[in-house]
Amino acid sequence: xxxxxxxxxxxxxxxxxxxxxxxxxxxxxxxxxxxxxxxxxxxxxxxxxxxxxxxxxxxxxxxxxxxxxxxxxxxxxxxxxxxxxxxxxxxxxxxxxxxxxxxxxxxxxxxxxxxxxxxxxxxxxxxxxxxxxxxxxxxxxxxxxxxxxxxxxxxxxxxxxxxxxxxxxxxxxxxxxxxxxxxxxxxxxxxxxxxxxxxxxxxxxxxxxxxxxxxxxxxxxxxxxxxxxxxxxxxxxxxxxxxxxxxxxxx
Amino acid sequence: xxxxxxxxxxxxxxxxxxxxxxxxxxxxxxxxxxxxxxxxxxxxxxxxxxxxxxxxxxxxxxxxxxxxxxxxxxxxxxxxxxxxxxxxxxxxxxxxxxxxxxxxxxxxxxxxxxxxxxxxxxxxxxxxxxxxxxxxxxxxxxxxxxxxxxxxxxxxxxxxxxxxxxxxxxxxxxxxxxxxxxxxxxxxxxxxxxxxxxxxxxxxxxxxxxxxxxxxxxxxxxxxxxxxxxxxxxxxxxxxxxxxxxxxxxx
DNA sequence: TCTAAGCGGAGATGGCATCTCCGTTCCGGG
DNA sequence: CCCGGAACGGAGATGCCATCTCCGCTTAGA
Numbered sequence: 001x002x003x004x005x006x007x008x009x010x011x012x013x014x015x016x017x018x019x020x021x022x023x024x025x026x027x028x029x030x031x032x033x034x035x036x037x038x039x040x041x042x043x044x045x046x047x048x049x050x051x052x053x054x055x056x057x058x059x060x061x062x063x064x065x066x067x068x069x070x071x072x073x074x075x076x077x078x079x080x081x082x083x084x085x086x087x088x089x090x091x092x093x094x095x096x097x098x099x100x101x102x103x104x105x106x107x108x109x110x111x112x113x114x115x116x117x118x119x120x121x122x123x124x125x126x127x128x129x130x131x132x133x134x135x136x137x138x139x140x141x142x143x144x145x146x147x148x149x150x151x152x153x154x155x156x157x158x159x160x161x162x163x164x165x166x167x168x169x170x171x172x173x174x175x176x177x178x179x180x181x182x183x184x185x186x187x188x189x190x191x192x193x194x195x196x197x198x199x200x201x202x203x204x205x206x207x208x209x210x211x212x213x214x215x216x217x218x219x220x221x222x223x224x225x226x227x228x229x230x231x232x233x234x235x236x237x238x239x240x241x242x243x244x245x246x247x248x249x250x251x
Numbered sequence: 252x253x254x255x256x257x258x259x260x261x262x263x264x265x266x267x268x269x270x271x272x273x274x275x276x277x278x279x280x281x282x283x284x285x286x287x288x289x290x291x292x293x294x295x296x297x298x299x300x301x302x303x304x305x306x307x308x309x310x311x312x313x314x315x316x317x318x319x320x321x322x323x324x325x326x327x328x329x330x331x332x333x334x335x336x337x338x339x340x341x342x343x344x345x346x347x348x349x350x351x352x353x354x355x356x357x358x359x360x361x362x363x364x365x366x367x368x369x370x371x372x373x374x375x376x377x378x379x380x381x382x383x384x385x386x387x388x389x390x391x392x393x394x395x396x397x398x399x400x401x402x403x404x405x406x407x408x409x410x411x412x413x414x415x416x417x418x419x420x421x422x423x424x425x426x427x428x429x430x431x432x433x434x435x436x437x438x439x440x441x442x443x444x445x446x447x448x449x450x451x452x453x454x455x456x457x458x459x460x461x462x463x464x465x466x467x468x469x470x471x472x473x474x475x476x477x478x479x480x481x482x483x484x485x486x487x488x489x490x491x492x493x494x495x496x497x498x499x500x501x502x
Numbered sequence: 503t504c505t506a507a508g509c510g511g512a513g514a515t516g517g518c519a520t521c522t523c524c525g526t527t528c529c530g531g532g
Numbered sequence: 533c534c535c536g537g538a539a540c541g542g543a544g545a546t547g548c549c550a551t552c553t554c555c556g557c558t559t560a561g562a
Contacts, residue, residue, distance in 0.1 A: 284507090284508090285507060285508065287507095287508070287509085288507075288508060288509090291508085291509085313511095316510090316511090321509080321510080322509065322510035322511050323510080323511065324508095324509065324510055324511065325508080325509060325510070328508075328509085
C-alpha cells in the first residue's frame with residue numbers, strides 16, 4: 001500500500017484530547033507510549049468513531065475493540081471507561097456544531113441563514129447517530145453537551161429574531177422550536193435509515209414551507225416518498241432498521 | 252363467487268382478523284374461572300392497560316402485577332406470556348384507529364378530513380405510549396399491526412388524493428408521508444412529555460401550514476413554546492423524561 | 503368439611519454489557 | 533543480542549435485569 005499519510009483527524013485528535021481531557025488536562029501528564037501502544041490507541045479511536053457514528057452510543061466496547069482489531073483489555077488500558085472514550089471522541093464535532101450556529105448568523109440573508117442552519121443540523125445528525133444521541137439524550141458528558149447548547153442558544157435566538165424582523169418567518173415561531181424541528185427531522189431519518197436515509201429532506205422542505213408567514217407556492221419536496229412496501233418494511237423493523245438502537249421492545 | 256382479482260389490501264377484513272387472532276376470540280371457549288380468579292384477571296387487564304399506556308411496552312410484568320396487587324405468578328397463570336397479554340390488550344385500540352381513518356374520509360370537507368385524521372393520530376399516540384410502540388416499532392404482534400396498517404393504507408391514500416383533487420393540499424404530498432408526520436409529531440410529544448406534553452400541537456399546525464399549496468397567512472401556533480430552561484431540562488433528560496423508554500444510553 | 507383451584511413471590515434461568523486479571527507477547531534501551 | 537517491563541488478548545468475574553417457574557400455603561364453593 002501507499003505510504004500512509006496521516007489523516008488530519010489523528011493529529012487533531014491529539015490536540016483536542018489534551019485541551020479537553022477531563023482528568024489530566026496537561027498533555028505531558030500522559031507518558032509517552034510504546035510505538036505499538038500508540039498505534040493501537042489510534043486504531044481504537046478510529047474504530048470508535050466509526051462504530052459510534054454508525055451504530056450509536058450503545059454499541060459495546062467489545063464491538064469497538066473487535067472493529068479495531070485489538071482486545072477489550074487494550075481499550076480499557078487506554079481509556080478509563082466508555083464515557084471517557086465517547087466524550088473525547090465527540091468533543092470537536094460538538095464544537096463544530098456550535099461554530100455553525102454562529103456562522104449561519106453571519107449569512108447575509110436572514111432566511112437563508114436560518115434554513116442553512118436547519119439543514120446543517122439535520123444533515124449532521126442524520127449522518128452521525130452517536131452525536132445525535134449525545135446532544136439529544138441526556139447521556140454521556142452531560143456537562144459538556146449542556147455547555148454546547150448554552151453556547152448555541154443565543155445564536156439560534158438571534159437567527160430566528162433576525163428572520164422575523166425581516167418578515168421572512170412567521171411571527172409566532174420561537175427559538176426553542178428549532179431544536180424540536182431538528183429532533184423531528186432526525187427521527188424521520190432514523191426510522192428510514194435502512195430504506196431511504198435522506199427522506200428527512202422531504203420533511204425539512206415541508207416544515208420550511210410552514211415557517212413562512214405567507215407564500216404563493218410550495219417549495220417542491222425533494223427525494224421520492226417511500227413506496228407503501230418500503231413504509232411497511234420500515235414500520236415492521238422500527239427505527240434504525242431493526243438492528244439499531246431503536247430495537248427496544250423485542251420480548 | 253368472489254372476484255379473485257381483488258387487491259390484497261382490500262381483502263375481507265373480518266375474516267383476516269379472525270384468522271390472525273392468536274387465541275380464540277370466543278370467550279365461551281375459556282373455562283369458567285373461580286370468582287376470585289376472574290376478579291384478578293380483570294385487575295390484571297386494567298393494570299396492564301394503565302401501565303403499558305403510560306410507561307410503554309417495556310414495563311415489566313412484575314410492574315403490572317404489582318400495580319394490580321397480585322403476584323407475578325398470577326399474571327403468568329392467566330396469560331401465557333407478555334406478548335399474549337399486550338396483544339389482547341391493544342386489539343380494540345388498533346381497530347379504533349383503523350375505523351377513524353375510514354371515518355375521516357367520510358368528512359364532507361377533504362381538508363378537514365385529512366387534518367382531523369392527523370390530529371386524531373397524533374393525539375392518540377401522544378396519550379398512549381404502548382399503542383405507539385406497537386404501531387411504530389416492529390415489536391409485539393407484528394401480524395396484527397401489519398394487518399391494521401394494511402387496512403389503513405387505502406383510506407389514507409384516498410384522504411390525500413381527495414384533498415389534492417380539491418386543490419387543498421400540495422400536489423407533491425404522498426400517502427406515505429402521513430405516517431412520517433405522525434412519527435415526527437409523536438416524537439416531539441414524547442420528548443416533551445414531562446415538560447409540555449401537548450407541544451406536538453404546535454408542530455402539527457406548523458406542518459399543516461406546510462401542507463397547503465399556497466396561503467396568505469399562517470394558522471397560529473397553539474400552546475406556548477418551551478422556555479429555554481424547559482428545553483434544557485428536556486434535552487438533559489431525553490425522551491420520556493428520563494425514566495421512560497428513551498433512557499437508552501446511561502452507562 | 504374438604505379438595506382442587508388459585509395464590510404469592512422467591513428464585514431459577516438466560517442474556518448482555520462493563521470492566522478485570524493474568525499468562526503470554528514483543529518493544530526497545532543498554 | 534538480550535532481557536525487563538510495557539503492552540496485549542480475551543476469557544470470565546461481576547452486576548443487572550427481565551422472563552418465567554415452582555411449591556408451600558390459602559380459600560372458594562360443592
